[in-house]
Amino acid sequence: MLRSQARTIVVDGDACPVKKEIVAVARSFGIPVLMVSSFDHVLQAEEGVTVVQVDRGADSADLYIANHVSAGDVVITQDYGLAALALGKRCKVLSNRGQEYDNSNMDFMLESRHASAVERRRGHYSKGPKAITAEEKMNFQHKLTKLLTLLQENVEL
Numbered sequence: 429m430l431r432s433q434a435r436t437i438v439v440d441g442d443a444c445p446v447k448k449e450i451v452a453v454a455r456s457f458g459i460p461v462l463m464v465s466s467f468d469h470v471l472q473a474e475e476g477v478t479v480v481q482v483d484r485g486a487d488s489a490d491l492y493i494a495n496h497v498s499a500g501d502v503v504i505t506q507d508y509g510l511a512a513l514a515l516g517k518r519c520k521v522l523s524n525r526g527q528e529y530d531n532s533n534m535d536f537m538l539e540s541r542h543a544s545a546v547e548r549r550r551g552h553y554s555k556g557p558k559a560i561t562a563e564e565k566m567n568f569q570h571k572l573t574k575l576l577t578l579l580q581e582n583v584e585l
Contacts, residue, residue, distance in 0.1 A: 435579065437572075438497050438519075440505035441465035441479075442489055445560045446524045449569040450504060451477055457576050462496070464489045502575065508540070520579065525564050526571035 437454050441447065441463040454461045454476060461477045466484045473479040482488040490510040497503060499518035505511055511521045511529040521529040 435459055435500050435502065436498075437461045437502045437504065438493055438514075439463045440489055440493060440503070440507060440510060441471055442469050443506065444504060444524050446504070446565055446568045447471075449565055450572065453569055453572045453576065456573075457580065459502075459576065464492050500579075502572075502579075504572075520575060522568070522572060522575065524568060525560065526568040528571070528575070 437450060437459055439447065439450055439461060442465045444450075444463075447463065451461055451474070459476075462480065463471050463477060464480045464482060465471050466489055467481050468484055469481075471479045471481075480492065482492045487509075490505075490507055490513075493503065493505070493510060494513040494517075497514055497517050497519050501514075501517075501519045503511070503514040503519045503521045504524060505514070505521065506523050506525075508529075511523075514521045515529060515531060523529065
């Protein structure tokens with residue numbers, strides 16, 4: 429098992445469909461995982477995985493994560509607001525489908541988030557994201573492995 433520098437994979441765990449994939453990749457790199465979720469979701473701590481449960485509030489997990497990440501951590505979330513906060517703290521951020529969030533695409537994503545919120549206030553609701561496929565899980569695992577490999581090799585990302 430390879431040893432990492434002081435880095436943690438921090439997971440917005442409430443609706444994350446790739447928890448098992450994250451744990452498998454993290455173990456292969458010797459990187460600890462912090463899973464954060466509300467009390468409504470039951471997550472099990474295991475070797476290398478710490479679980480923190482927070483209040484049910486809509487942004488409780490996001491705020492906990494934003495207040496506990498450090499530069500160099502890897503954050504897994506599908507929430508654009510949390511992604512923006514983590515980028516501001518010099519974290520690497522991936523969606524649960526393997527899309528890397530960065531400063532070049534964050535403005536567009538936050539504008540999309542705002543537009544969706546406006547539509548919801550008007551009573552227009554979308555179906556939400558499609559269920560993740562086995563192929564997308566494999567893609568995520570590949571992207572996380574690639575990111576951690578580059579970080580380990582100190583490649584400037």
